[in-house]
Structure formats: structure tokens, C-alpha cells
Amino acid sequence: MFRLCCRHGVSGDAIASAARGNRYRRRVSLLEVTDLRVTLNTARGPAEALRGVSFALERGQTLGLIGESGCGKSLTALALMGLLPNGAQVAGSIRLDGIELTTLAERDWCRLRGRRLAMVFQEPMTALNPLHTVGRQIAEPLRLHKSMSRSQARAEALRLLERVQMPQAATRLDAYPHQLSGGQRQRVVIAIALACGPDLLIADEPTTALDVTLQREVLDLIAGLVCEDGMGLLLISHDLGVMADRVARLLVMYGGTVVESGPTSEVFKHLAHPYTQGLFAARPRLGLPRHSRLATLAGRVPALADLPTGCPFADRCPRVADVCRAAPPPPVAVGAGGGPGLRPGLGHEARCVRLNWPVDHDGLPNASPSPAGTHAASRAPP
Amino acid sequence: MNPALLVVEQLSKRYRLPRQSLLRPAPQVQALDGVSFTLQAGKSLGVVGESGSGKSTLARLVMALEAPSAGQVRFAGEDLQALAPAALRQTRAHFQMVFQDPYSSLDPRRTVLQTVAEPLALLQGAGRVLSADERRERALQALADVGLGAADLQKYPHEFSGGQRQRIAIARALITRPRLIVADEPVSALDVSVQAQVLNLMQDLQEEHGLSYLFISHDLAVVDLMCDEVIVLQHGRVVERGAPDTLFRQPQHPYTQRLLSALPGLAQAALADAAE
Numbered sequence: 211m212f213r214l215c216c217r218h219g220v221s222g223d224a225i226a227s228a229a230r231g232n233r234y235r236r237r238v239s240l241l242e243v244t245d246l247r248v249t250l251n252t253a254r255g256p257a258e259a260l261r262g263v264s265f266a267l268e269r270g271q272t273l274g275l276i277g278e279s280g281c282g283k284s285l286t287a288l289a290l291m292g293l294l295p296n297g298a299q300v301a302g303s304i305r306l307d308g309i310e311l312t313t314l315a316e317r318d319w320c321r322l323r324g325r326r327l328a329m330v331f332q333e334p335m336t337a338l339n340p341l342h343t344v345g346r347q348i349a350e351p352l353r354l355h356k357s358m359s360r361s362q363a364r365a366e367a368l369r370l371l372e373r374v375q376m377p378q379a380a381t382r383l384d385a386y387p388h389q390l391s392g393g394q395r396q397r398v399v400i401a402i403a404l405a406c407g408p409d410l411l412i413a414d415e416p417t418t419a420l421d422v423t424l425q426r427e428v429l430d431l432i433a434g435l436v437c438e439d440g441m442g443l444l445l446i447s448h449d450l451g452v453m454a455d456r457v458a459r460l461l462v463m464y465g466g467t468v469v470e471s472g473p474t475s476e477v478f479k480h481l482a483h484p485y486t487q488g489l490f491a492a493r494p495r496l497g498l499p500r501h502s503r504l505a506t507l508a509g510r511v512p513a514l515a516d517l518p519t520g521c522p523f524a525d526r527c528p529r530v531a532d533v534c535r536a537a538p539p540p541p542v543a544v545g546a547g548g549g550p551g552l553r554p555g556l557g558h559e560a561r562c563v564r565l566n567w568p569v570d571h572d573g574l575p576n577a578s579p580s581p582a583g584t585h586a587a588s589r590a591p592p
Numbered sequence: 593m594n595p596a597l598l599v600v601e602q603l604s605k606r607y608r609l610p611r612q613s614l615l616r617p618a619p620q621v622q623a624l625d626g627v628s629f630t631l632q633a634g635k636s637l638g639v640v641g642e643s644g645s646g647k648s649t650l651a652r653l654v655m656a657l658e659a660p661s662a663g664q665v666r667f668a669g670e671d672l673q674a675l676a677p678a679a680l681r682q683t684r685a686h687f688q689m690v691f692q693d694p695y696s697s698l699d700p701r702r703t704v705l706q707t708v709a710e711p712l713a714l715l716q717g718a719g720r721v722l723s724a725d726e727r728r729e730r731a732l733q734a735l736a737d738v739g740l741g742a743a744d745l746q747k748y749p750h751e752f753s754g755g756q757r758q759r760i761a762i763a764r765a766l767i768t769r770p771r772l773i774v775a776d777e778p779v780s781a782l783d784v785s786v787q788a789q790v791l792n793l794m795q796d797l798q799e800e801h802g803l804s805y806l807f808i809s810h811d812l813a814v815v816d817l818m819c820d821e822v823i824v825l826q827h828g829r830v831v832e833r834g835a836p837d838t839l840f841r842q843p844q845h846p847y848t849q850r851l852l853s854a855l856p857g858l859a860q861a862a863l864a865d866a867a868e
Binding site: 424489504507 | 642643659675733744753755783784785786787788789791792795810811812813815816817819836840841851854855856857862865
């Protein structure tokens with residue numbers, strides 16, 4: 211299938227016209243990801259790193275992806291950008307304006323990246339080329355995708371730098387990345403991402419490397435730009451606080467699956483999935499009494515090759531039962547947000563078969579590293 | 593009253609920047625400017641501020657890894673800069689450091705045993721010669737303190753997760769049974785759930801061994817949890833100090849207020865809840 215499409219190839223113009231056609235036929239989501247599965251080659255053989263991720267994102271909307279390292283957040287972003295590591299196998303579907311992306315040839319990916327899909331990376335120092343001036347790096351996508359002349363691209367780069375509120379933009383145009391501070395570098399990365407007016411902006415931990423005060427400025431900036439341009443924003447973060455403020459819908463990921471999804475306010479209100487509860491309880495919060503202990507999750511994130519066949523969280527879950535290990539749990543509607551009749555992927559859902567099982571929070575398995583499973587299993591409610 | 597464990601007086605540090613022109617003196621940056629504080633044994637002092645505010649410079653000066661431009665660091669009554677190199681090396685057994693990034697602070701080519709036992713060389717200088725068995729025994733104890741076991745002694749850092757590596761780094765700091773641990777952003781490279789485990793561990797160790805922490809972090813919530821007193825650094829100066837309860841609820845200095853108002857809404861809500 212993949213080879214066939216590669217050989218035929220899809221020209222960029224064909225993509226554009228198909229997109230227009232689709233818009234007339236029915237309302238097509240800007241981005242529609244259905245049952246996305248990615249298999250990576252590891253030292254221990256192929257391992258499924260994404261196990262059926264589905265979501266949709268419209269223009270002007272914001273979607274958050276949250277989870278700890280190794281849960282598949284960044285891999286999802288890389289799959290959306292067509293930047294998966296060599297040897298990765300993709301199944302399922304990613305549609306941008308109705309165009310299937312998983313079968314695109316590399317040449318067609320190149321026409322999309324930077325033009326309709328753009329990404330802001332976590333570490334601005336490694337995302338920028340230290341040998342080129344920032345002006346040249348911002349101009350690059352403009353020269354490539356918009357065929358601008360050198361001087362046009364430079365003028366546009368200056369406008370973009372001003373738009374991301376770079377102080378003294380005109381002089382910074384000829385600066386090299388090492389001459390800028392962390393916050394200024396991240397502004398340059400954002401300017402590059404915005405250069406061609408993309409439809410979808412993916413921001414992968416855009417503020418993790420920055421100070422709290424800068425973090426707020428950069429997030430404000432991204433939010434403002436998304437609002438002005440009407441892009442879709444996929445924000446990836448491990449920071450619950452950032453998510454609560456910045457995105458309308460939230461996906462909680464664990465072990466390559468979306469374990470809970472819903473409107474951000476609903477997710478924070480119900481904290482339905484035991485993993486979401488664990489994440490929330492483990493966060494140090496201002497105002498906790500001194501020396502109070504934080505609730506922790508037993509065990510640790512299993513290696514990709516060791517993910518259980520059933521619920522990926524089973525070995526660490528305080529509510530685990532035999533049924534959890536048998537098969538991956540289906541999504542279950544939570545509260546009023548997930549009533550029947552709603553299109554799947556719009557309500558509030560959690561992949562847990564024991565959603566309404568009572569659990570005492572203080573009783574979450576504690577810090578001492580215990581062999582995963584034994585500890586958690588013994589805590590199953592009677 | 594006991595003498596204070598750590599006294600820092602009017603500490604200043606200037607760094608020379610690369611010379612811009614032959615005709616002008618090289619520019620300097622004032623990384624620390626007249627910082628003073630006292631840390632009692634068994635207590636924890638938090639240092640908060642943005643990057644570039646001098647937090648890490650303060651850590652390096654307290655660890656006597658660099659010499660101050662002015663001022664004094666006195667550990668258990670002794671001026672660290674006045675000590676002869678050999679004496680300083682012996683005193684180092686009493687103050688150890690945990691770094692931010694457990695991926696770069698452990699030597700990938702050394703086993704856990706070699707890494708954790710290395711600071712024991714400090715004790716050997718003091719005339720005590722430890723046999724290989726004793727070193728192993730001490731390393732095992734330190735690992736047991738942080739929840740790791742004998743099976744881990746011969747492993748290499750790449751075989752561990754981030755949280756486990758930070759435990760190894762803490763074990764390395766603990767092995768000489770120090771009285772002070774300087775922790776420079778010890779949990780900021782870790783995931784939320786792992787962060788909780790390491791913070792709990794650090795609190796347990798403090799209770800067990802009566803440790804003092806100089807705890808550097810940009811995360812106000814972590815400092816609030818861990819520390820008895822907080823100093824806020826801006827441009828190398830202490831702009832505000834106090835107990836976290838009062839400091840974070842009634843910040844006086846505009847900079848502290850700005851740090852707090854930059855927090856996401858969720859954190860501010862928690863603060864408001866706690867104030868009620």
C-alpha cells in the first residue's frame with residue numbers, strides 16, 4: 211500500500227485541489243487522526259510505540275497532549291510532521307483537510323512541512339542552525355515555499371520578528387543564535403514556524419527550557435498568534451498547569467494510547483482515569499504544608515517492548531483487576547460531557563473499565579520503588 | 593544555640609566577559625552581589641529566581657568550586673577559602689552536591705559502584721584507608737538509603753531511568769554522610785511522578801540523617817514544599833527573604849510578585865485555596 215502510493219506520488223497542487231474539493235463536499239476537520247499506530251525498531255525487536263491514537267482538531271482550536279516521557283507525545287508530533295525515525299512503520303490514518311498523509315511520498319511531505327504544518331521545538335538552541343544568521347533561517351521557508359526573492363524574504367523575516375515581539379528586530383536579523391537569550395531564540399523558532407502561515411502549529415514542549423516568567427510570555431504569544439491567524443494548535447506539555455490555562459481540549463497519554471480525553475475543564479473536574487489522578491496528585495502545589503508527602507505512582511513507565519497487552523497502566527494502577535489485563539479497555543463516557551449521540555472524540559472519555567471504582571487518594575501506592583505489579587496488584591479493592 | 597552550619601556573608605562574584613575591543617577594559621558581569629544568609633543544621637534554604645539571577649553561581653561558591661570576588665562562605669565555622677587545599681578536600685566530605693541533569697552528571701563508563709564510592713576518596717585523605725569490601729559496604733548502604741539494591745552495583749547509568757539516575761546521584765552525595773547537600777534544580781529534569789518520588793526521598797533522608805539542603809529551583813511549589821526559608825535572587829541580589837508561607841502569600845517585592853503572577857492559573861488557585 212505504502213509503496214504503491216509512493217510510486218504514484220501526489221503533487222502538491224493535487225493536494226491543494228483535493229483539499230478545496232473536500233471542503234465543498236462535507237465539513238472536513240483540519241486534522242483527523244484515526245487509529246494511528248507506529249511501530250519502532252528497538253534493540254529488542256519491533257515495538258508498538260503508538261497503539262491506536264485518534265483525535266480531531268479544527269481551525270482556531272487548541273488541543274493539548276499531556277503525559278510523561280516515553281508515553282508517545284513527541285512521537286505523535288513527529289508522525290504528524292512526517293519526521294518519524296528510519297524504519298518506523300505507520301498504520302492508521304492522518305488526514306489534513308481530508309488528504310491522507312501517512313502514504314505521502316517524501317517529496318510531497320516537503321511541500322507541506324513549513325507551509326501548512328509547522329512545529330516549534332522544545333530546545334531552541336538545537337532547533338536553530340548555529341552557523342546561519344536568524345534572518346536567513348526565518349527567510350528559508352519563505353524562499354522555498356513562497357519563492358520570494360532574497361530581499362522580499364528579508365523584509366518578511368523582519369516583519370515576522372517584529373510580530374513575535376523581538377526587541378530591536380532590525381538589528382537581530384543579522385544575529386547568530388548564540389548571541390540571543392533562550393527566550394529570544396524561542397521567538398525566532400516561532401517566527402520560522404509562522405513564516406508561511408501554516409494551518410496547523412505543533413508546539414512540542416515550547417517552554418520547558420524557559421523560565422516561568424518567559425514561559426508565560428511565550429505561551430501568551432503563541433495563543434495570540436493562533437487566535438489571529440486561526441491556525442489549529444497542538445500543544446504538547448508535561449505541565450498540568452500550562453494545559454489548564456492554554457488548551458480547550460486535552461488528551462492524556464500513557465503507554466502509546468490516549469487514556470483520557472475531553473474538554474480541559476471537564477478533565478480537570480472529573481480526573482476520571484487513575485493515571486490522570488496519579489499525575490495530578492503527584493504535582494507539588496503551592497501552599498502544601500511543609501514536609502507533606504506527595505502521592506506517587508508505584509513502579510515506573512514500562513519499556514516499549516514490555517507494555518502489557520491489556521491496559522498499559524495495569525501494572526501501576528491502584529484499581530487494577532483481571533479484566534484490565536485481558537484486553538485494552540475501550541473508551542467509556544465520563545460524566546455529562548460524554549453522553550450518547552455525541553460524535554466520538556468530542557465528549558469526555560476515559561479508557562478504563564473500572565471508572566467508578568472508589569479509590570482513596572492517600573492510599574495511592576507510595577514512593578519506595580517496588581517491583582511493578584506485585585505492589586499494585588495487591589492493592590486491588592476487594 | 594548551635595553555631596550555624598553554613599554562613600554566607602556579603603558574597604559577590606564578578607566574571608570577566610570576552611574583551612570587545614583592545615582599547616577598552618574587558619566588560620564584567622556581576623553574577624552575585626552582596627548575598628548573605630545563614631543556614632541552621634537540619635533546615636533547608638530555598639533559592640529561587642530566573643536563569644541568570646545567580647542561583648547556580650551561588651551553588652558553586654558554596655561548594656568552593658570557585659573563589660568569590662568578595663565575601664565569605666563559612667561552613668561549620670570555617671572559612672572555606674582560607675583552608676589549605678588538603679584541608680578543604682577533607683572538609684568536602686561534609687558538603688556534597690546533586691546536579692540538575694542526571695543524564696550528564698553520571699559518568700557513562702563507570703559502574704554505579706565506582707560512581708557512588710568515588711567520594712570515599714575524601715575520607716581516605718583523612719588517614720582512614722578503606723578496603724574494597726568496606727567501600728562496597730558503604731556504597732550498598734548509600735544505595736539502600738535511596739531505594740536501590742546490590743543488584744544495581746555493577747550496572748552502568750544507561751541501564752537506569754531518569755529517576756533512578758537521580759537516586760544514584762543522591763547516593764553518591766550521601767556516601768560520605770555529609771551535613772549539607774547543595775541541590776541545584778534536582779528535580780526539574782524529571783517527570784511529575786518521578787519528581788514526587790525524588791522529593792519524598794529527599795524529605796525522608798533529611799529526617800533520617802538530619803541533613804540540611806541548599807535547594808535551588810525555579811519551581812516555587814517545590815521550594816514551598818521543601819524549604820524552611822526562601823531567598824529570592826534577582827540580578828545577583830537578594831530582593832526578598834522569608835518563610836515560604838508568608839513570602840508566597842504576601843510577596844512584598846515586585847519581582848517576587850512577578851514570579852508568582854507568572855504561574856499558571858492552576859497553581860494560583862492552589863495558592864488561593866491554601867490561603868483560605
